Every structure is written in C-alpha cells, then in structure tokens.
Amino acid sequence: MTTDTSPTPAAEPHGPADRPAVRAATAADAEAVTRMRSEYVLSTPLSEEWIRRCAQELAPRLTPTGDARAFVIDAPDGTMAACALALIRPVLAAPAYPHGVAAHIQVVATHPGHRRRGHARAVLTALLDHLAATDHVTLFELHAAVEAQPLYRELGFSGSPALMRMTRLAQPTSTTADSVAGTTAGTARHRPNRLTPDQYADTLPKSTAFACVYFTDEDDRPVQLHSVYSPEHPWQLAGGTMDHGERPFETAVRECREETGLTVSGPPRLLAAVYGLPGAQWPYSTIGMVFDGGRLTAEQIGGIALDPREHDEVRVLSLDRWKPLMPARDFARLHAVAEARRTGRAAYCGTWDRDDA
Template structure:
C-alpha cells in the first residue's frame, strides 16, 4: 500500500448505511487486482509483461488452496472500483497470536472515479473479518502512509505507518449472541465504568502512603465522573487475588483467569490523592448479555453501570481517565501491554 490512496482512505465516510456491496475475489479477478496495484499502489506502473506474470502468479493463490484472499467492490460498468488483498503466511505462535497464522495486507486500492465513497474501508473491513473468522488469522500487519494511518488505527491497528500490527481473536465457543468483546480493569469491563459516590479525602487518610497493585477506580465527590471499577490490595494480597476479590465485592461477578496484564498505570500524587499509585489492569475476557444483566453493584461504591462504545466514554469522564481507557482498549486489541506514567498529571 502506498500514499497514492491515503488521502481518499482517510476521508471516507463511516456510515454503515452507505456500505457498498463487497464480494470475495476469485482467480478471474487476478488481472484486475494486478492492474489496480500497478496504477494506484506502486510508485511506477508495471510493464505488460509484468502484469501478465503477476496475474499468472496471483490467480492460483486466490483459490481456496492458495494463500491470497481479496475483497472487491465492482463498479456499475463491471470494472473493479476497489480492492484489498491479503497474503496469509505461518508464524511462530505467541500469546497474542496463538494460532500462528498471520496476514500481510498487500494491496488496498480505489479507482479515482470511485473515491470518497467508503470503498477502501469496506473492502479492508470485509477482508479482515474473513481472515479472522474463516481463515483463523490472528496477527495482521501492513505498512501505509502517515495520511492513511488513522483509518487503520480505527480498524484496530497500532504502531508506526512503516509497520502497523493488530491481533484479533475469534469469540470463544458458546459465547452468547450479542456478547461484546471489551478490555477489562480488575476483571471489570473497561467499557462499563461505574459511577463512584465515595469521599476521596477520607479514603486517602486510611490508605497506605504507597499503594501498589491498584486497578483503576477511586472514589470521587458528587457530581462524580465515570471510572473503571477497582480498588487497593489488602496487606499480603497478590494483585490478581485483589482483582478477584474486588470484582466479587463490587459487581457480584467471579473473575476467571489465567491473569493477563493489559496495562501498568503510574498515578502521580495530586491534591485529592496525596500519594503515588501503581495500577495493574487485567483482561477479564468477554461478558455475555446475561452476565451484564446480572451485575450487582455495591451501593456504597457505585450507583450505575453502562455498556457503551469506546468513543462515547470520552465525554463522560476526565480526559486523563479516557486516555487510560483508550490505552487499555488498544492493549487488548493488539496484545501489547500498555505503560502509562503520566496519569494524574492533568
């Protein structure tokens, strides 16, 4: 992928209602994909001999037995309006991509006559879903331009344009319809912060001067902002044991391991909390609709819980808390733990 299509990709509309029809490519699309690459991706177009050679090489790879998968949008005249091509290859497994299957996003291109219609977003999204859900790919990589990088970050990629990566995992067997994947704090969903009506000064006076292993909720004075659930470790308690206890005490849920650390957050002293904190944020997996409905909040600490998309939390919590929430969500998507040492400065 190159900067040739970057301004278009970054400017595409997001509305699902405008999503164009996308289909899976077949070997007969090999030449059109090759010509799209030649015209709109490469810095110099291919010669006709190279077009024929690439077409002959790509066609068998687009079969079910091959290692290439592509999504395309057709123009009304039957020509190709947009395409996205990914190449599947094996990698050594890791915790973040246990299946050991990766895909390199090789081509994303839109014909100039069909730009600014959401086609690039549509073909890339469809291809990513197919690779993850059907081909069992868990690691995705690509390189792009600085201008196009925001589009891929919205789709879950992180890193620099020179190498952006993403990990995606299929839902575990038996996940109820409508269950939503979310990062967690202390085995509580990072996208279900709770409203905390406690008193920070009295809480601070009873807390040790150095608090380690905190997850990410502290009481706040009404009108209280939204926070992720959490609490302090008891004397002699391990961080994960504190997570299990706090989860049970504050929501009635039992956290199930094994522990997976998502983020380490260093909290700076400030007026309302005159000590440093070290928050450990763990992944609690996915919650079903039934689990969400069965949450039982501790009325002394929380008075409401909500499930919202990540973007909608920005207006409901302090900026520093949303920065933390966004970092935790990215850590869960990418499998790369976050480190934040500026929380509490603002």
C-alpha cells in the same frame, strides 16, 4: 496503500442500502487486482509483461487452497472500483497468534473515480473479518502511507507507517454488562480484544534511544569527534545508545567518559530532543537527548583521550566550518543544539530520519 481513507460525511454510507456491495475475489479477478496494485499502490507502475506475470502468479493463490485472500467492489461499468488483498503466512505460535498464522495486507486500493465513498473501509473490513473467521488469522501487518494511518488505527492497527500491526483475538461471548453499556455486535466486531501487557507490547512500534553531550570551547565553537566506523555520520557528539536500566543522563555521562575521558556533572541541562523514523537499513525509530556539557578550556580539549575503536580525531570548528563536513540532517541537529545553548530554549529535532542522511 490507498489514500482513500477518510470518507466525507456526505459520502459515507449510512445504512445497509447505501453500503457498497463487497464480494470475495476469485482467480478471475487476479489481473484486475494486479492492475489496481500497479496503478494506485506501487511508486512505479508495472509493465504489461509484469502485470501478466503477476496476474498468472496470483490467480492460483486466490483460491480456497491458496494463500491469498481479496475482497473487491465492482464499478457499475464492470471494472474494479476498489480492492483489498492479503497474503497469509505461517509464524511461530504465540499467545497473541495461537494458530501460528499471520496476514500481510498487500494492497488496499480505490480507483480515483470512486474515492471518498467508504470503499477502502468496506473492502478492508470484509477482508479482515474473513481472515479472522475463516483462516484463523489473529496477527495482521501492513505498510501504510502516512495519510492512510487514521483508517488503519480506527480498525485497530498501531505502530509507524513502516510497519503497522494488529492482533485480533476471538471475541468473548457478549454479557449483560455489554448490553447495558450499549456495546453492539457491529461495534465490537472491529474492536481489538483486550490484550495482556506482553501481547500489547508486541504490537507497538519499537525504538532505540541514545544520549549525548554537547561541548564547545571557550569561544562557543562546537567540539566533535571523528568516527572510525560510521561514514554516514562522520562527525559526532560524545554519546551513544542507552543500556538496559539506564536513564538518559546516565547514558550521556557514561558514554562521554568512555569516549573522551571527561566526566560530566549535573544537574542535567537538556538542549535538544531528537526523533527519527525507521529506514530501509534499520527497522526501529530513534529517540535521543542532547545534554549541555559546558565550555571546555584548551587544556581540557587537549587532554581528551579517544577510544580508538570509535573515534580517531577531535576537532573544534565554528558552525560555518562544520557545515561542509557533515550530512545535512546532522548539521541541522548541530545547529539546533547550538541555538538552544545560545537562547536557553530546548530544541526539538523531529526529522532526524534514517533514510535522510
């Protein structure tokens, strides 16, 4: 997505005469839109052959009977200054999208020479309005660059950059109360209608949660278990994913007992909070808590009873010896947890991302 998302105050249009002229794209614009996508959206630009093929495919879809809609701003020299492209697709109907129609915002792009003028906002707003009014779209989705999120959130999208969504239902008729409150038609047009709790929840980013227990031996060397199912995370703390209705410490106690036979007693002492963004292989973010399980005697470590379906070895090593055995992000988390135990200050591990193993 374009990074032209927050026009400077001096450049932002202030009145009708200052606003850029936005028009609906036609089949004749297919090549220009394709080139904008190639140059300013894709990480690797398309070859001329692929530009030709994509333009030929897009052209018939940019018609009233096609499934593509786009709005553009023309530069004074006749080239394309900015564009926004959406592809319409059917979905199973639901209260938040009663017509069973959704749109994926495929492209929002602005030529570098025309950025910081509100062009991205203008073409995207026109596109959203058209989709809602003409194509009965109420569910909108897009993938965003991190720097583009402020604009999309302002227009009503929510979620993580991996998938931002917005549900825009038909606006109710204006009331006297609206007028008294100073709500103008122009302001209300881009504000999402108030949703039911279920509808709102459907727009939010989803997360999985886990909880685990950090043990050391009496010399403060971390105790970890070797996984039989996860080569990406070969060495793990005792713990796992939360079940419905569980609180984090309850999960940690249950998972520890199932995986090691050890029973952890409270009160809970939080060592670290962990967060990771979703990745290509998993669509949800990850939230976790690491609790202090204390120091184990040699007898306790020797009595650990592993679940062979999950782990096949227990090791006790110093931090420097753990480092070469683990992915960088896993070791960073382990090191942060060890420091939290040592200093008494809980750690925050905020970059335990899925695609960063």
